[in-house]
Every structure is written in structure tokens, then in C-alpha cells.
Amino acid sequence: MRLLEAFRGTAMRLPNRIAMAPMTRGRADDLTGVPHPLTAEYYAQRASAGLIVSEGVWVSHAGKSGPGIPGLATERQAEAWSAVTDAVHAEGGRIYAQLWHAGRVSHPGVIGRTPVAPSAVRQAGRIFSADGWTDTVEPRALGEEEIGEVVQDFAKAARRAVEAGFDGVELHGANGYLIQEFLARNTNRRTDRYGGSVAARLAFPLEVVAAVAEQIGAARVALRISPGNPENDIVEDDGKEVYSRLLTELRRYELAYLHVIDTPDGEVLSHLRPLWLGPLVANLRSGEPTSRAEGESLIEAGLADVVAFGRLFIANPDLPVRFALGAPLAEADHDVYYGARLDGYTDFPPFEPDSAKFACSARS
Template sequence: MRLLEAFRGTAIQLPNRIAMAPMTRGRADDTTGVPHPMTAEYYAQRASAGLIVSEGVWIDQAGKSGPGIPGLVTAQHAEAWRQVTEAVHEKGGRIFAQLWHAGRVAHPGVTGRTPVAPSAVRQAGRIFSAEGWTDTVEPRALGEEEVGEVVRDFAGAARRAVEAGFDGVELHGANGYLIQQFLAGNTNRREDRYGGSVAARLAFPLEVVAAVVEQVGAAKVALRISPGNPENDIVEDDGKEVYSRLLAELRRYELAYLHVIDTPDTEALSYLRPLWPGTLVANLRSEEPTSREEGELLIGSGLADVVAFGRLFIANPDLPTRFALDAPLARADHDVYYGARLDGYTDFPAFDPDPAKFACSARS
């Protein structure tokens, strides 16, 4: 099985080609942003993944997009994450921290502040806050000096992540959050050096990558993108040009990997894979969780070197083992995905290979 083969890239080596995708779980202390004490157990249970990418962690309070999301700003945050990374490493795993600024996909009911964005363009739809689903608010456009401050926030969080024992960091440039807001024409209406032309819209993401690389080295840096993904009211009419030029600029670095979210509507992998000579992690976005068969096809076709699985890892902490044994896969109810509740977090068991139980489970 190709997914179970070891992978040796220029900057990253993995025992298998199965990544655990970053998934918000909402279990952190909502006041402090400190990860829950059971977070170390949660990630350690899933350490058989070739690579774990943590849930998104905010690099500044203003970039927190919902209740229970952890941060990586204070010494208290870093110490809690150190317990996580040590637990994962003790189990033989590798873990990157996903660094996240939500931009306009934030709310005063979550952060106590007006959201910031490239431009003062309100997101359509509603957003989840501590009071439940509520209307979005118009963000405040970042000043040029403030843009530089956010770049430094990313770099500082990367440094703290590595000091806390993470094997690297993944910059969240997908799903309509701040980095993608600078890339997309409908959210970036600036007329300064950070907006207007494609080159100008690329400036902020490239400055973030450069600053983080300077702090921790290119081999510990990755970027996640979702070309053409309309999530959080993003419109990318010139997306192919934008992302093709972005990858051309990024090739100067030997990054750990590029993480691409692909959908049946965008088919981003088909045009980006030939443009990226480095390690590529693919993450399929669809109504159903990515299957083992879909992962095998991605590896076999050369569209990806590593495949990220998300929802399956919630209920199957030992997913690589289950793939290897062709064992039954458990399913988690959506109502345990998020929130402060602890059921549906660390209480999914590993597969029991007892032949009698296996046969019974397979028949059910």
C-alpha cells in the first residue's frame, strides 16, 4: 500500500504518507487560549500518522475565530504545547503547529475587538461566537505598519512553536482566513503596496513566509492553500494566475511541504502539481471523508506525496493501522467535532485485532 510507504523528501522524512489534517476541536480554555490538559493525550493517540498538523492556533488575540481555539502567544501557551509535543514524540510521532490568523473571520463576541482585514469588506453569512451563530461585522482595514506587525506575529509564533518542541509550522493560507484574504480580489481592495495587482496581493503572504523562514529555517516551514475555495465568502476570479505566481516565488525556498486543499470544483492539484517540485500534501474537501482508495489514487497518480486525512482521524486514532489491516472504520457524530465537551475527544479506542471481535465488527 503506497500510503504506508515511507517518504523521504528534501526537507522532511516520514515513516508513512498519511498526515493528520489540521482540525479545530474547540477544547482549549476560551479565556486564556491554553490547550486543554487532555490535548497531549489526544495528539499522542494519533502519533502513528506520518505527520500530525495541529489544529489552528492563533498568533494574536484579534485572529481568533471562535470559542475554545488555542493560542501560541504566551509562555503559558508554549508550556502547554510543550507537553503535547513531548507526548507525540514519546510515541514516535512528528507534529507541526498550524499558525492561524482569521482576519475578518473573527468577531467581537470572540475576541473583544473589531476584526481586521486587508480591506473593510464585510463577510457574507454568519459566524459562530460564544453566544452562538451571529451576524458578521465589518472589519477594519489594517494600516501598512499594522501589516508589518502581523508579519512579526507570525514569525514570533513560529519561534515559540519550535521552542515548544514542534517539528515545524504550517502557515494557514487557506479557507478564507487572513492570508487568503490578501490573495483574493474580493477581500483585498487596497491601493497600496499590498493590493491591486497580483504581485501586490502576493506581498503579504510572501513577507510572512520570508519572516518565518528567517526565524526557524525553511525546512521547518510549510504553507497551506485552498485555491478557488469559496469558503468564508472568498472569490478568486484570477486564482490560477495568483497561485501559479505564488508557487513560482516560493520555489526559492526548500519548504517542508506545500499543503493543497482540492475540491471537485477547483481541481487545484491538476495545475499546481507540475509547478511544485517539492513535497506536496494533498487534502481533498468533499461531503464524505477522504477514503483510503482516494488516497492511494493521489499517491499513485503523482498528484501528491502525502495525503491528509481529517474526519477519519477523529474516531480512528490508529488510522494507519486500520488501513493496513483493512479494518472497519469508526464514524464520529458531527456534534462531537467542536466544543468544550470532552466526550468524542480522547475516548475513541484503537482497533482491537482480536479475530472474533474483528469478524463480529465486520458483519455489523
């Protein structure tokens, strides 16, 4: 099984090609942004993944998207993450911190102020805040000086992440959040050096990559993108040109990996894979969790080196073992995906086969 083969990249060595995708769980202390004490156990239970990418972690309070999201902007938060990375490493795992600024995908009920974005363009739909589902608000356009401050927020968070024991960081440039908001024309209507042409819209993402790489070294930096993903009201009508240019610009760095979100048809991966010479992690988005067969197919087709699995890891903390054994997969109720409740967090057991019964089914 290709998913169970070791992977050796320029900057990353993994015992298998199964990554745990970043998944918001909302269990942090909402006032302090400090991860819950059980967070260490949660990630350690899943350390058999070749690579764990943490849930999105805000780089500044203004970048927080919803209740219970942890941060990496204070020493207290970093200290709590140290316990998490220690627990993962004790189990032989590797973990990257996903650094996140939500941009306009936030609310005054979450951050106590108007959200910021490249331009004052309101997101369609509703958003979840401390008071439940509520209407979105028009964000405030960042000033040029403020953009530089946000770049440094990413760099400082990356430094804290490494000091807290993370093996690297993944910059969240996907799903309609701040980095992607700068890339898309419908959310970036600026007329200064950060908007307008493709090159100008690439400026902020590339400045973030450069600043973070300077802080911790490019070999510890990854980037997640989701070209053409309409999530959070993003429209990318010139996405092929934008992302082709982005990958061309990124060639000056030997990043740890590129994390690409695509639909099961693989159209984005087919376009970008020839443009990216480094390690590529693929993450499929669809109504159903990515299956083992889909993951195998991506690697066999040469579209990915590593495949990220998300929802399956919630109820199957030992997912690589279950794949290896052909064992049945447990399912988690959607009600336990998010929120302060602790059931459905660390209480999913590893697979324990009934030896005689399982031996028969495994041979059949």
C-alpha cells in the same frame, strides 16, 4: 499500499504518507488560549500518522476565530504545547503547528474588538461566537504598519512553536482567512503596495513566509492553500495566475511541504503539481471524509506525496493501522467535533480485532 510507504523529502522524513489534517476541536481554555490538559493525550493517540498538523493556533488574540481556539502567543500557551509535543514524540510521532490568523472571520464577541482584514469588506453569512451564531461584522482595514506587526506575530509564534518542541510550522493560507484574504480580489481592495496587482496581493503572504523562514529556517516551514475554495465568502476569479505566481515566488525557499486543498476532481492539484518541485500534501474537501482509495489514487497519479485525512482521525486514532489491516472504521457524531465537551475527544479506542472473526474477514 502506497499510503503506508515511507516518504523521504529534502527536509522531512515520514514513516508513512498519511497526514492528520489540521482540525479545529475547540477544547482550549477560552480565556487564556491554553490547550486543555487532554490535548497531549489526544495528539499522542494519533501519533502513528506520518505527520500530524495541529489544529489552527492563533498567532495573536486579534487572529482568533471562535471560542475554545488555542493560541501560541504567550509563554503559558507555549508551555502547554510543550507537553503536547513531548507526548507525540514519546509515541514516535512528528507534529507541525498550524499558525493561523483568522482575519475578518472573527467577531467582537470572540476577540473583544472589531476584526481586521486587508480591506473593510464584510463577510456574507453568520459566524459562531461566545453567544452562539451571530451576524458577521464589517472588519477594519489594516494599516501598513499594522501589516508589518502581523508578519512579526507569525514569526514570533513560529519561534515559540519550535521552542515548544514542534517539528515545524504550517502557515494557514487557506479557507478564507487572513493570508487568503490578501490574495483574493473580493477581500483585498487596497490601493497601496499590498493590493491591486497580483504581485501586490502576494506581498503579505510572501513577507510572512520570509519572516518565519528567517526565524526557524525554511526547512521547518510549510504553507497551506486552497485555490478556488469559496469558504468564508472568498472569490478568486484570477486564481490560476495568483497561485502560479505564488508557487514561482516560493521556489527561492526549500519549504518542508506545500499543503493543497482541492475538490475530488483534482483540478487544482493537476494545475499546481507541475509547478511545485517540493513535497506536496493533498487534502480533499467534500461532503464525505477522504477514503483510503481516494488517498491511494492521489499518490498513484503523482498528484501528492502525502495525503491528509481529517474527520476519519477523530474516531479512528490509529487510522494507519486500520488502513493496513483493512479494518472497519468507526464514525464520530458531528456533535462531538467542536466545543468544550470532552466526550468524543480522547475516548475513541484503537482497533482490537476479534482474532478468529477478523482473520476470516481479512482473507475474504
